[in-house]
Amino acid sequence: xxxxxxxxLAAGLIAGLAFGAAHAADRSTVVIGTTQVPRHFxxxxxxxxxxxMPSTQIFASPLRYDDNWxxxxxxxxxxxxxxxGLSITLHLVTNAVFHDGKPVTSEDVAxxxxxxxxxxxxxxxxxxxxxxxxxxxxxxxxxxNHPQPSLLxxxxxxxxxxxxxxxxxxxxxxxxxxxxxxxIGSGPFKLAxxxxxxxxxxxxxxxxFIPGRPKLDKIVYKIVSDPNAAIIGLERGDINILxxxxxxxxxxxxxxxxxxxxxxxxxxxxxxxxxxxxxxxxKPLDDARVRQAIAYAGNRDAIIKALMGGKATPATGPIxxxxxxxxxxxxxxxxxxxxxxKLLDEAGYPKKADGTRFSLTIDYIPGVNEQxxxxxxxxxxxxxxxxxVVEVRAASDFPTWAQRVSSYDFDMTMDAVYNWGxxxxxxxxxxxxxxxxxxxxxxxxxxxxxxxxxxxxxAAATETSPEKRKALYSEFQKIVVNDAPIFxxxxxxxxxxxxxxLTNLPTTIWGLMSPLDELSWANESKK
Amino acid sequence: xNSLLHLLRQVMNGIGLLFAVIxxxxxxxxxxxGDPVQVIAGEMGGASAEVVAAxxxxxxxxxxxxxxxxxxxxxxxxxDFGYSYYYNEPVLNLIFSRLPATVxxxxxxxxxxxxxxxxxxxxxxxxxxxxxxxxxxxxxLVGYSAPIFWTGLMLLLLFGSIWPIMPVSGMANVVDQxxxxxxxxxxxxxxxxxxxxxxxxxxxxxxxxARVNMIDVLSSDYIRxxxxxxxxxxxxxxKHALRNTLIPIVTIVGLxxxxxxxxxxxxxxxxxxxxxxxxxxxxxxxxxYPTLLAVLFFSALLVMVANIITDFxxxxxxxxxxxxxx
Numbered sequence: 005x006x007x008x009x010x011x012x013l014a015a016g017l018i019a020g021l022a023f024g025a026a027h028a029a030d031r032s033t034v035v036i037g038t039t040q041v042p043r044h045f046x047x048x049x050x051x052x053x054x055x056x057m058p059s060t061q062i063f064a065s066p067l068r069y070d071d072n073w074x075x076x077x078x079x080x081x082x083x084x085x086x087x088x089g090l091s092i093t094l095h096l097v098t099n100a101v102f103h104d105g106k107p108v109t110s111e112d113v114a115x116x117x118x119x120x121x122x123x124x125x126x127x128x129x130x131x132x133x134x135x136x137x138x139x140x141x142x143x144x145x146x147x148x149n150h151p152q153p154s155l156l157x158x159x160x161x162x163x164x165x166x167x168x169x170x171x172x173x174x175x176x177x178x179x180x181x182x183x184x185x186x187x188i189g190s191g192p193f194k195l196a197x198x199x200x201x202x203x204x205x206x207x208x209x210x211x212x213f214i215p216g217r218p219k220l221d222k223i224v225y226k227i228v229s230d231p232n233a234a235i236i237g238l239e240r241g242d243i244n245i246l247x248x249x250x251x252x253x254x255x256x257x258x259x260x261x262x263x264x265x266x267x268x269x270x271x272x273x274x275x276x277x278x279x280x281x282x283x284x285x286x287k288p289l290d291d292a293r294v295r296q297a298i299a300y301a302g303n304r305d306a307i308i309k310a311l312m313g314g315k316a317t318p319a320t321g322p323i324x325x326x327x328x329x330x331x332x333x334x335x336x337x338x339x340x341x342x343x344x345x346k347l348l349d350e351a352g353y354p355k356k357a358d359g360t361r362f363s364l365t366i367d368y369i370p371g372v373n374e375q376x377x378x379x380x381x382x383x384x385x386x387x388x389x390x391x392x393v394v395e396v397r398a399a400s401d402f403p404t405w406a407q408r409v410s411s412y413d414f415d416m417t418m419d420a421v422y423n424w425g426x427x428x429x430x431x432x433x434x435x436x437x438x439x440x441x442x443x444x445x446x447x448x449x450x451x452x453x454x455x456x457x458x459x460x461x462x463a464a465a466t467e468t469s470p471e472k473r474k475a476l477y478s479e480f481q482k483i484v485v486n487d488a489p490i491f492x493x494x495x496x497x498x499x500x501x502x503x504x505x506l507t508n509l510p511t512t513i514w515g516l517m518s519p520l521d522e523l524s525w526a527n528e529s530k531k
Numbered sequence: 532x533n534s535l536l537h538l539l540r541q542v543m544n545g546i547g548l549l550f551a552v553i554x555x556x557x558x559x560x561x562x563x564x565g566d567p568v569q570v571i572a573g574e575m576g577g578a579s580a581e582v583v584a585a586x587x588x589x590x591x592x593x594x595x596x597x598x599x600x601x602x603x604x605x606x607x608x609x610x611d612f613g614y615s616y617y618y619n620e621p622v623l624n625l626i627f628s629r630l631p632a633t634v635x636x637x638x639x640x641x642x643x644x645x646x647x648x649x650x651x652x653x654x655x656x657x658x659x660x661x662x663x664x665x666x667x668x669x670x671x672l673v674g675y676s677a678p679i680f681w682t683g684l685m686l687l688l689l690f691g692s693i694w695p696i697m698p699v700s701g702m703a704n705v706v707d708q709x710x711x712x713x714x715x716x717x718x719x720x721x722x723x724x725x726x727x728x729x730x731x732x733x734x735x736x737x738x739x740x741a742r743v744n745m746i747d748v749l750s751s752d753y754i755r756x757x758x759x760x761x762x763x764x765x766x767x768x769x770k771h772a773l774r775n776t777l778i779p780i781v782t783i784v785g786l787x788x789x790x791x792x793x794x795x796x797x798x799x800x801x802x803x804x805x806x807x808x809x810x811x812x813x814x815x816x817x818x819x820y821p822t823l824l825a826v827l828f829f830s831a832l833l834v835m836v837a838n839i840i841t842d843f844x845x846x847x848x849x850x851x852x853x854x855x856x857x
Binding site for chain 1: 563564565566567569570571572573574575576577578579580581582583586589614617618619620625628629684687688691692695698699700701702705706799800801802803805809810813815816817818
């Protein structure tokens with residue numbers, strides 16, 4: 005009897021192992037590993053990567069973008085911006101339906117735009133929108149109070165999901181709407197199953213409005229809490245795509261893996277910057293010369309070379325280098341200890357008898373050691389050379405750090421902030437004096453205030469001529485880099501890692517936060 | 532009758548304790564810096580001041596702490612554990628969807644630890660200075676000293692990467708979902724590494740405990756008597772000695788239920804096991820007060836129930852306790 009049980013168990017185990025091996029051959033499904041747990045799937049009320057990745061598959065948006073910042077038709081087959089910039093007319097495709105079979109009309113677009121304006125975390129995004137007219141079922145006219153050129157980018161998949169009015173327009177609070185977890189959209193994939201904290205299964209939507217798409221039958225988002233397990237899963241083929249890899253060792257390891265393709269494309273839209281921020285209201289950091297001195301002493305090149313294995317791009321200003329508004333001709337703060345010493349002397353902080361000038365604290369976001377903690381430690385040793393004593397303060401978790409920084413209880417802090425495509429959405433918030441809002445993380449927590457910058461940013465937000473707009477942002481970047489409320493260090497070295505057999509990879513500005521309707525397995529028929 | 536009275540007394544004590552657990556946890560979690568809105572704003576990539584203010588208002592975070600506690604207590608009294616700030620779901624749904632995974636993990640680990648631990652301890656006690664005994668001692672020491680997450684990562688590397696015969700994350704195959712018996716096998720396959728990881732620490736403790744007790748028991752008079760009667764060694768150890776050796780082990784099992792749960796937090800994180808442990812971990816990082824308080828409440832409840840059960844099992848094994856109380 006006992007032997008029989010053992011035999012049965014062994015047979016069961018072997019069967020289990022065989023099952024495990026079988027799924028590797030499934031070529032109609034893609035498994036995307038992620039360490040992030042989405043709150044829900046409604047990108048209209050929740051920004052951020054965790055929601056945007058599945059949300060952009062479930063919901064379609066008016067426009068989508070290629071890898072050169074050009075808008076492309078999506079739910080809107082064409083669009084016209086009025087010469088005065090005060091209205092944008094969207095001409096919608098006529099064959100789009102939601103996952104429940106109801107047609108996508110201008111009513112849905114109008115409802116979604118007003119909902120996003122009301123609830124979306126980025127309130128500046130649709131600030132100019134007054135109302136949306138719907139002259140017919142497939143035309144939506146967005147009326148603006150003033151021109152807002154950033155609006156076209158705000159119609160991207162991660163920022164403007166078109167919600168079905170007949171589902172979400174029932175008067176319930178959209179932030180806690182039950183349909184946020186059981187979403188109905190018109191995107192290429194529909195939600196099949198969500199096991200909370202474990203996985204999300206999306207299935208091909210057969211009536212997707214673009215013929216012949218999507219190419220895949222299924223996308224699975226597998227939530228893997230341990231990054232090491234995620235890397236192993238990718239190497240084994242349990243996971244086919246691993247987004248947002250940023251560990252230097254992991255990048256180096258995956259670059260060598262024979263079955264993996266790893267790319268830094270797909271992050272231009274978010275423009276992730278890693279920087280050292282100063283509390284500009286605290287002495288001695290209220291003096292721009294002191295901040296500049298720290299930047300000169302900081303040694304950005306060494307940080308990128310030594311701490312990040314050369315895998316990160318230097319950041320030189322408030323706008324990420326991949327943005328069309330990037331201005332490279334700014335003060336570079338090339339490593340110069342003598343200049344740093346001179347600036348500190350001029351600012352009235354000479355070296356004391358013990359060789360020190362003053363002491364400061366530096367905080368960092370816990371959990372991302374290579375980008376944050378290690379840089380803080382490195383800066384401590386760099387600043388010691390110019391007589392600044394730095395104490396590195398650890399925080400036990402993100403809310404602890406956020407509490408300190410948003411209540412201005414800090415001298416200097418490492419920080420990571422995203423551009424989110426257009427400066428109006430993700431850049432202005434850090435520098436506008438009107439956005440010095442205590443208790444709000446990633447507002448102007450530096451408490452930086454320069455009336456000229458306020459004026460330029462206000463003008464650029466409404467400037468309809470692309471050339472003039474670029475010139476304004478160029479001037480803005482020069483001023484801010486000079487004022488140095490922040491020492492810009494690097495673009496976060498994010499990579500997306502793919503199984504080499506996948507084709508039509510999402511390398512657009514939004515990367516994996518854009519519809520994966522073209523993604524497919526190469527040269528292999530479906531199972 | 533006396534037993535029943537004893538049980539009733541324990542239950543009453545338990546209720547008082549649960550109340551204390553809620554209040555204490557409530558203040559502790561609020562002592563931690565930061566609030567859930569900051570985390571939500573953080574994961575949204577930042578949020579405007581208006582949105583942050585609206586969320587704080589919606590979650591009642593602007594009220595005084597006492598007011599928040601009173602609101603919470605009155606809700607809990609009616610069985611309403613609230614709504615998760617972070618996950619937008621009723622907390623009870625969250626807990627019940629995660630509970631089975633943790634129960635599988637904890638129970639499997641416990642059985643593994645007790646059975647193998649006791650077995651190793653018993654075997655090594657028979658020749659306390661033998662090679663096997665020394666080996667068990669060393670293995671126990673290593674198992675006990677190694678941090679759980681380290682053991683987990685090593686097993687993950689060994690059986691997930693170097694010799695990839697085990698799944699590395701999750702509870703079941705998501706791509707090729709199984710049903711019926713195949714599903715059971717699939718889950719069992721996924722359960723091996725996490726449960727072994729969690730069991731190792733406790734296994735070490737039980738083997739040490741069993742060894743020491745067995746040595747002690749084997750030198751006692753009644754064992755000598757049993758042997759003198761000419762009973763076979765198997766009966767002496769299996770029937771007479773083991774039963775007495777088990778008493779302290781059962782006590783420890785009951786006491787360690789809480790530790791098992793704490794260990795599960797780490798194991799679940801390493802192996803992406805979708806259980807309560809990970810929910811706790813995520814809720815702490817996100818200051819998701821309602822979820823955290825409810826999970827802590829239910830784990831306190833679980834530990835209490837485990838202790839009451841232990842007490843009863845204890846009486847069954849050792850009739851003397853029954854006699855003393857009764």
